[in-house]
Amino acid sequence: MRSCIIFLTLLLFFPTLLLGKESVYCVHGFLRKCSSMKGIGKAFQRRGYHAYLWDYPSRKKSIEEHAVDLAVELKERARQNPNEPIHFVTHSLGGIILRAALNHPDCPEEAKKGRAVLLSPPNQGSCYGRFLNHFRPIRKLVGKKAGMQLLNSQNFEHLGQFPISMDILVISGTCSWNPFIKGINDGTVRVIEGCLTTPHKHITIFSGHCWMMFSDPVITNSLEFISS
Numbered sequence: 001m002r003s004c005i006i007f008l009t010l011l012l013f014f015p016t017l018l019l020g021k022e023s024v025y026c027v028h029g030f031l032r033k034c035s036s037m038k039g040i041g042k043a044f045q046r047r048g049y050h051a052y053l054w055d056y057p058s059r060k061k062s063i064e065e066h067a068v069d070l071a072v073e074l075k076e077r078a079r080q081n082p083n084e085p086i087h088f089v090t091h092s093l094g095g096i097i098l099r100a101a102l103n104h105p106d107c108p109e110e111a112k113k114g115r116a117v118l119l120s121p122p123n124q125g126s127c128y129g130r131f132l133n134h135f136r137p138i139r140k141l142v143g144k145k146a147g148m149q150l151l152n153s154q155n156f157e158h159l160g161q162f163p164i165s166m167d168i169l170v171i172s173g174t175c176s177w178n179p180f181i182k183g184i185n186d187g188t189v190r191v192i193e194g195c196l197t198t199p200h201k202h203i204t205i206f207s208g209h210c211w212m213m214f215s216d217p218v219i220t221n222s223l224e225f226i227s228s
Contacts, residue, residue: 021049022050022114024041024087027070027089028056029094030093030147031059034055039213040089052077056070059142059146060143063097063146063159067100067103067104068104068106071101071104071107074086074110085110086113086114088115089119091212092188095116095118096121097146100156103160117168118171119171120189123155123156126193161196167201168200170202171204172204173205173206174205191204
């Protein structure tokens, strides 16, 4: 009887100790570091998730090469926690890398059973990126790998689609004073450029591209979507 009471008390106040924790991978954007996703990661940790800040050298490899690295990481995570869904919160290029990783042969099924929140992903490319491609200093800054892909791509359909088993939320920002972009945008990516061609949920939040991962409404919506 006493052990039963102790079990129920632990289950009530410390459920993650007994039930285990699901994983959330936070994937940063181009020319950023994993520290930019620290606030989101801590929010998920407080909610009882294992939060992993996946870091990658964004200039040094192509999208496809980064995707291979992520798929290998996810495969190892799935080996350690079999049958547990793996969730994601990504920013900008991170969402494109995730898209490619989920279509890689080494990607585990656990990752395809999770939920994903994509913060301002350039799924349909970026007209602003293609504008910046005209300037040699910008081309030199972004490098010849993933950065050049961002500057040139009209869309990323060739990377494959998100699995139909996943629920996807796209959050687009609407705070911008960029005169070189027409239409509602976050200063870098237009709202319509974040849309997928497959079913997904899409919301907008008054936030700029470079700092939306720090936005309280963005973090709150990410938590609610993955926890629902």
